[in-house]
Amino acid sequence: MKRIEKDIKTGEYKPIYLVYGPEDFLRQKIKQSFRDALAGSDELNYTYREGPGTDEDEIRILAGTVPFFAEKRLILLENTGWAKKGAEGLVNDLDALPDSTVLVFIEREADEKSPLFKAARERGICVSCEPPSETDLLRSLKKSFEQEGYEIEPDALEMFLARCGGNMNTIACEKEKLLAYTLDTKKIRREDVETVTHQSLSDRIFDMVDAMAAGRPQEAFRLYADLKALKEPNGRIMGMITTQVGRLFVLRELDEKGLSMKDMQTATGYNYYAVKNSLPRCRALSSREWEKKWRRCLAYDTAHRTGRMDETLAVEMALIEVSLR
Template sequence: MKNIQEDIKTGKFKQAYLLYGEEAYLKQQYKRNLVKALNPDDDTMNFNRYEGKGIDVRELLSLCDTMPFFAERRVVLLEDTGFFKNKCEELADYMKALPDYLYLVFCESEVDKRSRMYKAVKACGSIGEFKQQDEKTLMRWAAGILGKNGRRITQRDVELLLTMTGTDMGNIRMELEKLISYTVGRDVVTAADIRAVCTTQTTNKIFDMVRAVTEKNQKRALDLYYDLLTLREPPMRILFLLAKQFRQICLTKKMSQEGLSQTEIASKLGVPSFVVRNLASCARSYTVEELENAVRDFVDAEEAVKTGTLGDVLSVELLIVKYSSARAVRA
């Protein structure tokens, strides 16, 4: 990413750029900045955009061979083309000798680093991978945005924010805007503010339900389940997410017993450290054997729904009741 920033800053551009990865917000931000720098006057005559997997490559190459109209550059933006997952031999060959006026910007979700297109861009241009940002980076970024808008926030409350919003930067940015508007006239963002205005993502509602289950708060767990159904969340998706959460709780329990730190567990699970803390808290209510049984129960429930033995709504309800039933807590 730094190499692309440097090119934008200096105005010395490569002829091809590939932006890819799962962090869509950052990727789109870099795309906009790069295209703006390459086409500062918003020249529609010499800027072309293609999107999707149905691009006619010969038509594209014909456009690329067209000299810019009263300008130094022709800029072509190509998004989600699939060229870096599927073969695109003609374009890969063409990129061996690009016209000096042509600048190509590719923006993709997934790439195969072994593909000819990836190697072609690497040979003549610059590549930026946009990975999901880690917990510390997201916390600094969120606190920084609030700081620029005259707001302060504690580390604990930033963690609460991320717990509710998830780690998608676009979603976090949207929730920060809501918080900034909500706290006009004040300089501190509190936990109460976050709970008042921030939208909890489905995965986080699921975790709230899991926490209620592990705390043996059956009424709250069922209320949260019915709330999700009211929001038209498919029961099978709820079942899938419940299974995923219990699988993570089980793995957290096992790794903790093996002596791994929260940071190490977070790295292996691919989640922020504060999520591991929540998982570890939930794990205290069960033995490893009980958690393994729960994971198997979720798999069996999915199979029962698929074969028509059990209804989807009822299958989830029965699992919630089973694992939230009051009994002696075993660690």
């Protein structure tokens, strides 16, 4: 990312850039940076194509064309699949292309053995867009608030990231709301985060299962009533309860084996916040006890899906059984 920022700042571009990886926000940010720096409102010297149906022959012709009254021609290609296979002809043309041509590939996936990947690595820049670690997220987000002239309390920052789930697009949107809400004080507290940020359905289910796991059925039923008021389907609620109880079972089993939080993330594929927030609660019971509760939830989920039990009754029975000690 820093190498790309440097090229954009100096105006000294490589012939080819490959930006790939699972973090959509970063991919789109880099894509827009190239668009703003090299094209702007210039449509004559800018080409954008998307999808596996992109015509390679057309791109080869465009790439070999000098720009019209401009220094650079930007060709931006997204999710073509060429970073995994194909585009051999375009790769072979690279040495013969005008210095004014800048090829930028934005891809979700890439194969290091593909001709395009090798060419980008040898003659240009490859950037892998991976989700940032929890530590990096906390640090960078705290810095971004400070650059805006805001002070955010540590527990407020942690809650903010937990609610956003590490999703960079969500973080960007929720941050703007939070900045506007605290404009007068420029100080962000936990209460502000609770008031302003959106609580997703999965967050609400987590709170409900958390109350169930703590043996607080009254609170669990109150939260369930809130979900019904929001017109969330009972079938969906039942399925998500089952998933969350299953998560507590798996984490408790790994916890009993002595795995670290990082190893639990690797073994389960759960994100940092899911593991961190679930661990304290899963330790309330043994893995065997959690397995029993998970299997009961599975039974209720199956019963309502097959029409053998009313959806509302299935959810309420699960709430009661998971809450029992």
